Amino acid sequence: MSNSGLSRQADLPVRLPPRLELARLPTPLRQLQRFPGVPAGTRLWIKHDEQTGTELSGNKVRKLEFTLAEALSQGCDTLITCGGTQSNHARATAVLGARLGLSVHLILRGEKPGEADGNLLLDYLTGATVHYLPQSEWDSHETLAREIQQSLGSAGHKALFIPTGASDEVGLWGYVAACGELREDFRAASLRPDIIAVATGSGGTQSGLIAGSALFELGAGIRAFNVCDDAAWFHDKVRGDLKRWQSRYADCLPEGFDAMALPVTTVDGYVGPGYGQAEPPVYDTIAALARSEGIILDPVYTGKAFHGLLQELRHGTLRGARDVVFIHTGGLFGLFPHRGHFLFS
Numbered sequence: 001m002s003n004s005g006l007s008r009q010a011d012l013p014v015r016l017p018p019r020l021e022l023a024r025l026p027t028p029l030r031q032l033q034r035f036p037g038v039p040a041g042t043r044l045w046i047k048h049d050e051q052t053g054t055e056l057s058g059n060k061v062r063k064l065e066f067t068l069a070e071a072l073s074q075g076c077d078t079l080i081t082c083g084g085t086q087s088n089h090a091r092a093t094a095v096l097g098a099r100l101g102l103s104v105h106l107i108l109r110g111e112k113p114g115e116a117d118g119n120l121l122l123d124y125l126t127g128a129t130v131h132y133l134p135q136s137e138w139d140s141h142e143t144l145a146r147e148i149q150q151s152l153g154s155a156g157h158k159a160l161f162i163p164t165g166a167s168d169e170v171g172l173w174g175y176v177a178a179c180g181e182l183r184e185d186f187r188a189a190s191l192r193p194d195i196i197a198v199a200t201g202s203g204g205t206q207s208g209l210i211a212g213s214a215l216f217e218l219g220a221g222i223r224a225f226n227v228c229d230d231a232a233w234f235h236d237k238v239r240g241d242l243k244r245w246q247s248r249y250a251d252c253l254p255e256g257f258d259a260m261a262l263p264v265t266t267v268d269g270y271v272g273p274g275y276g277q278a279e280p281p282v283y284d285t286i287a288a289l290a291r292s293e294g295i296i297l298d299p300v301y302t303g304k305a306f307h308g309l310l311q312e313l314r315h316g317t318l319r320g321a322r323d324v325v326f327i328h329t330g331g332l333f334g335l336f337p338h339r340g341h342f343l344f345s
């Protein structure tokens, strides 16, 4: 196992904490060529973080590079984490657990479904132990995690509890480091984007981008499209994570850097019926991008956020933006359980 994260980037404005090399990096940055929905005057670029791996595809592995380095440094042999039954984060954790020889316990929200589809299939296939907790009892998921942690502890194991989405002060580093990669991408493309857009669900990608874009001086505004909850929730979550990150890693950050002074801009209004549920126009956008560019979005995160981004570029706060980078955060496996929403002919 290597720990060569530092050597991957030479002139860093920050000192990165220990990191495992788990993601396929760098991912490509490409401009959309044929998608008909881009407003005139805007160039839309995709940062292909759906290509961070095959079974590991998506944004979670960038965070888990730091989270799992932490687990190993604490001497853990087990990982416990949580999420929806189609959680991309739970799947990435399950796959990485198997790869690193760590046991994985997943606490998933809802009832056990009749069959293991999408991400859940990979959770089972990679040997994770799955605990289902009904939606109505979800508030107690951390308590359940602590109970599992304790009972494993009395059996001689050591488990790290990773919060939803690995969105905490450790996982936050994933997208801080990704901003170093973006800086190189922008340099190579002679690009100075106005906006970096992304889906936000547990806030860790958003927080990392906010801090990273300031540290690496990307000069772009971070616009996060929430797929659940509301802008106020993300404001609190992001600021809380940034605060803990800044205080824990003060030694790694440049003198005088203040993450709490950075703007948190969440673009609310595109959640639709709720987390994991989308309106027909989102499915239409997914189909249109797939047909025109061969890029596959998912209805839970990237499809909703991308659809929201197009609306904002046409009518809203982002009208007139010239160069816009959308971070494709993955989600492919979560598309399959939504098969019934697409025309099949």
Ligand SMILES: *Cc1c(COP(=O)(O)O)cnc(C)c1O
Binding pocket: 058, 059, 060, 088, 089, 165, 167, 199, 200, 201, 202, 203, 204, 205, 206, 298, 301, 302, 329, 330, 331, 332
């Ligand atoms: C988890 C996830 C997100 C959101 O990332 P957070 O850091 O949890 O906010 C976006 N897209 C996909 C596909 C995801 O799985």
